[in-house]
Amino acid sequence: xxxxxxxxxxxxxxxxxxxxxxxAKISKDYKDKNLLMVSxxxxxxxxxxDLMRAIDINCQIDFMCVSSYGSGTESSGRVKIIKDLDxxxxxxxxxxxxxxxxxxxxxxxxxxxxLTRNPKSVKIxxxxxxxxxxxxxxxxxxxxxxxxxxxxxxxxxxxxxxYRNLPYLGVLKPSVYEK
Ligand code: IMP
Ligand code: MG
Numbered sequence: 001x002x003x004x005x006x007x008x009x010x011x012x013x014x015x016x017x018x019x020x021x022x023x024a025k026i027s028k029d030y031k032d033k034n035l036l037m038v039s040x041x042x043x044x045x046x047x048x049x050d051l052m053r054a055i056d057i058n059c060q061i062d063f064m065c066v067s068s069y070g071s072g073t074e075s076s077g078r079v080k081i082i083k084d085l086d087x088x089x090x091x092x093x094x095x096x097x098x099x100x101x102x103x104x105x106x107x108x109x110x111x112x113x114x115l116t117r118n119p120k121s122v123k124i125x126x127x128x129x130x131x132x133x134x135x136x137x138x139x140x141x142x143x144x145x146x147x148x149x150x151x152x153x154x155x156x157x158x159x160x161x162x163y164r165n166l167p168y169l170g171v172l173k174p175s176v177y178e179k
Contacts, residue, residue, distance in 0.1 A: 001163065005170035009152060010145060012167050015050075018144040022125065023054020026095065026142065034120065035059035036092040038085065040066070040110065042164070043099030046156035047127040047144075051097065062087045066110060079109040089119040099156050100128040100147070104136035111138070128152065128169075151177065 010018070026035075035055075039048040041063055052061060065083040094114060098107055101124070111122055125142035132149045151174075153159050154166030159177060163170075 001166065004163070004173050004176050005153075005166070006173045008168050008170050009147060010155070010169040015144075015155060015168065018127075019047075019050045019054045022142055022144060023051060023056070026051075026125065027055050027057050030055075030059070030093060030095070031057055033093040034091055035095060036087065036089070036119075037061045037095050037097055038114075039063050039097045040099075040107075041083065043156045043158065044097045044127070046164070047099060048097045051125070060087065060092075064110070066106065068106060079106055079113075081113070085114075089114060089117040092119050094119045094122045095142075096122065096124045098124065098126040098140075100130060100152070101126040101138070101140050101143075102130050102133050104134050104138040108136035108138040127155070128157075 035057065037048065037052060037059055039045060039061065042065070052059065062085045063083065064081065064085050066079040067082055068079050096107065096110065101107060107124060114122055123141040126140040127144040128147045129140055129143045130147050130149060150171045151159065152169055153163035153172045154169045156164050158164045159172055
């Protein structure tokens, strides 16, 4: 597994610092709100688990899973809900927790769907942002770190469902996906 990593982008220590800062900011901003953290599976599961423990105000959590329609590597711009939320969003201040904001197509679709359910507010917290690749008109409210236009894995992010369990964030050797 480790032999497939070209270089470490964020070490475990750097990630811990990022989480601490995000948690403090979110705790302050949501002090008088009704925070519901929504994790978009599966990539954000590690980030979610760490981030929620860095938040020191009352909050609830829920999970959803989507897949994009369309063939090839470009998503068509529509998502299909594979697993929906269990909670009625009425009255909640939603924080969408994502692993990485790439084209932004997935998250802008999810946001649009959830807005129809009358939450009080919807914001986005992404562990990573790849602004160079943005297609959809969407901006994250909280960003852990910007990353260059390289394929990254670890800390929940996968390539072909692998590498999610790496405790740090690394750049995958192109030879792995060019095989
Ligand atoms: P978007 O709709 O293009 O923003 O898609 C975002 C999703 O693509 C993320 O939730 C990831 O699952 C996946 N993704 C995008 N870039 C990477 C990457 O560098 N490594 C791993 N997964 C990625
Ligand atoms: Mg993925």
